[in-house]
Amino acid sequence: MVEISIPGNYGYAIAVSLGVIPVLGFIHGVLVGSCRKAAGVPYPHAYASIEQCKANPKAHQFNCAQRAHGNFLENAPQTMLSILVAGVKYPQAAAGLGAAWVVFRTLYMLGYIYSDKPNGNGRYNGMLCWFAQAGLWGLSAFGVAGDLM
Template structure:
């Protein structure tokens, strides 16, 4: 039977989970804060494409909304991977988690600059995702083969 003992270093993993949650919350706040300025009333999720082509504020609003939504799409798997990998790799997992967070910030900065192609600034954040996935796969392999 496999067992997991959490060390004091697991606190780094917990800290990065808190940082990433604050990041996602701030991305959502940015959407809400810019909504009125862009003139996109609730409950409308996005400005119409034709409006966004004419009005840069509406286009930037759509970019802010997309950054937040895109981040949420992968947030659950990121958090699960972070928390699981952190049990065995309590320093490497949060380091990869911070890479993901910084990548998400760069992605947001680039995407909302007015040129959505600049979202690629944050592409390095995938190192965090892929690294955490690799740690989870290694953990699974080690646990299965130890049985």
């Protein structure tokens, strides 16, 4: 039988993983929707065409918002899980890295959507999110491996 004891401050990890990160996902959705409306890109089209982007800068902005949201959706589940797993052994570190990830993902999102840099290069404002994410993977692996030994 395996026993898992949850530390008293595990709530911080839960708050970031199951509270703050979903709120950021909601904000992404709102921004995509407002950019879609401003660009005049109808459903079910996921992106504006190259021609639409050349004719309307708002269409390009919509594509950047859509891609930022897609990238968030590709990374949020594994990050949320890593926070929860790492938080069993390292709740404050997991919550701290998770909060840093949220801050950097917010910079990534805002830079991608609103920067004047070409080719969506404003997203590089938040690229440190990858270090926070890697730290969470490491804490998760180290915490689990430590318990197995």
